[in-house]
Amino acid sequence: MAARASALKPLATLGRLCSGGRASCAAARAFSCAAARSQLRRVTGTGGGALTGTVDRFGGVTVDLADAGLPGDISEGAFSRLLHDSLAAWKAEGKVAVWLRVPISLSRCAAAAAAHGFTFHHAKRRHAVLALWLGDGESRLPGFATHQVGVAGAVVDESNGKVLVVQDRNKTKNAWKFPGGLSDPGENIGATAVREVFEETGVRSEFRSLLSIRQQHDLPGAFGASDLYIVCRLGPLSYDIDFCTHECSRCEWLQLAELAETANTTPVTSRVARLLLRGLERGFGDIDLPLEELRAVYSGAFYQLYQRQLER
CATH class of the missing domain: 3.90.79.10 (Nucleoside Triphosphate Pyrophosphohydrolase)
Incomplete structure (x- = not known):
């Protein structure tokens, strides 16, 4: 019961903030953003708010979401913000492409990735791979299963x-x-x-x-x-x-x-x-x-x- 009460405290706090006027709603939005940032910190295990992946010899990054430590109930919005920060970091590092391996249990993350320009590259039984070209000019990413x-x-x-x-x-x-x-x-x-x-x-x-x-x-x-x-x-x-x-x-x-x-x-x-x-x-x-x-x-x-x- 103590654990359940602890889990309900943030929701109760948000409800009280939203019951007041405009100032209370602004406070509610701030509380929501803080909760999202807290979730992202739990995702990455650091305060950096960015995904980590394996860099290949062509300057691309491969991220397997099954191994990324994401909460099983991560929302599409929270993942979108995490991906936004990650893409900014990879661009700053000069990476030319991102390969995103999405297990079927986290398929909602594919929709969030699509909003950032990712497209499907291929799929297998239990996962799909999305790709995004970050380099200059036309995409030079290879096709699959020709x-x-x-x-x-x-x-x-x-x-x-x-x-x-x-x-x-x-x-x-x-x-x-x-x-x-x-x-x-x-x-x-x-x-x-x-x-x-x-x-x-x-x-x-x-x-x-x-x-x-x-x-x-x-x-x-x-x-x-x-x-x-x-x-x-x-x-x-x-x-x-x-x-x-x-x-x-x-x-x-x-x-x-x-x-x-x-x-x-x-x-x-x-x-x-x-x-x-x-x-x-x-x-x-x-x-x-x-x-x-x-x-x-x-x-x-x-x-x-x-x-x-x-x-x-």
Whole structure:
């Protein structure tokens, strides 16, 4: 009860101030501003009244509101004033951009940020990222999610010249194609091909090389993003088919020669089939783009390079 009474004191004080005339209302506004400043001080943990963030090498600041210590019940107005002070500080420091990561639980802060010129950059399941260009001239901030990456696996049995193909259940035309699907964030191309082949057909395989890349724009269902479709050559580790009936209507080991000539396939599939036939006849060294993993110069991480090997 004592805690509740303490919490009600500011409201009671504000009510008494507002019950008097013009002077009392002015006092009420002053009390409200003081309360807002007090809330901001609790937010930042300092008397500075500004958000803190991580500075990147391009002169931008990234602020994650989930880690900013904001009260869960912070009002849109209080956050707007906090952001106003923060933007003034960042401009004075010469920062060129601000990235604001807003968790869905604080989505009301997005409206306050929009009033200061922020726009949506991208969103994921539990947060949205807003951006504001502070530098001179037109915004030079990069866009987001310009492409999606689809990967297919051509699993070739070199002992008999057959390749694993499927017919999609959700297509209007039952054409033969290589099993595949969209690559997950942070997933290597070869890993996507191996995973998708197993999920669709039940056949285990291993990555051998990259064969071809198709680029397409305005693909239906891609939410306005362009599409990259990559076909990989895989080697089989098992042969028994146990295909996913939710995604596929048929799945077979088909002769490459038949796949290359049939009209019951896609243009990409028939061309890759002819490419694989050439590999069987003359060796895959003429068609493969093998994988080489190299150390990244600036990050200490690694990246994957797909490139034809030069003769030594």
